[in-house]
Amino acid sequence: MSEFIPPAKPIIGDEEREAVDRVMRSGMIAQGPEVAAFEQEFAEHFGLGRACVAVNSGTSGLHLGLLSSGVKAGGEVIVPSFTFAATANSVALTGATPVFADIDPVTFCLDPASVEASITDKTVGIMPVHLYGHPANMPALQEIADRHGLRLFEDAAQAHGASLNGTPVGAFGDFAMFSLYPTKNMTSGEGGMVSVANAEIERTMRLYRNQGMERQYENEVVGFNNRMTDIHAAIGRVQLTKVGDWTAKRQSNAAFLTENLAGVQAPRVSEGAVHVYHQYTVRVPEDRDGLAAALKSEYNIGSGMFYPIPNHELAPFQVDVELPETAAAARECLSLPVHPSVDQAGLERIVEAVNTLAKAGA
Numbered sequence: 001m002s003e004f005i006p007p008a009k010p011i012i013g014d015e016e017r018e019a020v021d022r023v024m025r026s027g028m029i030a031q032g033p034e035v036a037a038f039e040q041e042f043a044e045h046f047g048l049g050r051a052c053v054a055v056n057s058g059t060s061g062l063h064l065g066l067l068s069s070g071v072k073a074g075g076e077v078i079v080p081s082f083t084f085a086a087t088a089n090s091v092a093l094t095g096a097t098p099v100f101a102d103i104d105p106v107t108f109c110l111d112p113a114s115v116e117a118s119i120t121d122k123t124v125g126i127m128p129v130h131l132y133g134h135p136a137n138m139p140a141l142q143e144i145a146d147r148h149g150l151r152l153f154e155d156a157a158q159a160h161g162a163s164l165n166g167t168p169v170g171a172f173g174d175f176a177m178f179s180l181y182p183t184k185n186m187t188s189g190e191g192g193m194v195s196v197a198n199a200e201i202e203r204t205m206r207l208y209r210n211q212g213m214e215r216q217y218e219n220e221v222v223g224f225n226n227r228m229t230d231i232h233a234a235i236g237r238v239q240l241t242k243v244g245d246w247t248a249k250r251q252s253n254a255a256f257l258t259e260n261l262a263g264v265q266a267p268r269v270s271e272g273a274v275h276v277y278h279q280y281t282v283r284v285p286e287d288r289d290g291l292a293a294a295l296k297s298e299y300n301i302g303s304g305m306f307y308p309i310p311n312h313e314l315a316p317f318q319v320d321v322e323l324p325e326t327a328a329a330a331r332e333c334l335s336l337p338v339h340p341s342v343d344q345a346g347l348e349r350i351v352e353a354v355n356t357l358a359k360a361g362a
């Protein structure tokens, strides 16, 4: 059988290994100059025009971003249910309540109309997810936030380099978090990078990251140890020099798949949007699970279901709310390999497999 095509694959080269070795030899391995340089280079690379704060995971980044924006017990933050659980977890960890809204069936991102219908007198913020690397409808969400006096945040975990009408994701909300987990579009091993809209959120994030201290032993608030190490930052700095090429490869892989796939609904891109294809996600209206199983057993092709159980049905959340587009997406979505290591032969195998199986109604 042909070689397995994995659904995701981090790319680690000699440059990353050398960077780690350089930090190890320096003897200074905790948060230091590499982290400071990574923060600056990340903001510059993605044209964010604002400061960035590095932390030890994307989830920590969401948590500290929310805390630093004043989200706390008693408040509600509107989030999608169709996302990775870290989105709602981070809201719950502040003591606030995640309120689940439905998604737009085309972009898989928060539907502004559903968001507006979910607003209560406890709502303090809206946190869309740029799911699969496609930007959420930020102008519509900003307009709703402004009209109701709410804050707007961004879960950009999957969307490094995505943009809408020329504005990069990460430059819209009070804060935006980019995950650096190995399966994301770039990695630092584990880590998160948070872009911040103003100096106050930045300073508070830095306090929370480091036990509440700006100056050693002069603690100002109860804080965490969510620091990134210089080892991880050194990996991330190298990855920054490569992520542009990887994104271009993801986009050209996606273009080939969209051109050639039949029998499934290919992902669509909104007007003015740049999609960075963290995932290439199709809809399979009939028997998605059967197609995924046959791709693996008959063609040795991996795929992913992101996400089969909506967050509002998960044990920690369990709320009784009707989200029909979320339910349909959870049932139908299948992500095919699109990452930069998929070569032309791999793309052709994926097309042949999907088209054959979809035609046979597998």
Ligand SMILES: *Cc1c(COP(=O)(O)O)cnc(C)c1O
Binding pocket: 057, 058, 059, 060, 083, 084, 086, 087, 129, 155, 157, 158, 179, 180, 181, 191, 192
């Ligand atoms: C990966 C991810 C996170 C969490 O990031 P970690 O770095 O794994 O903590 C949050 N939200 C979404 C949408 C993600 O995909």
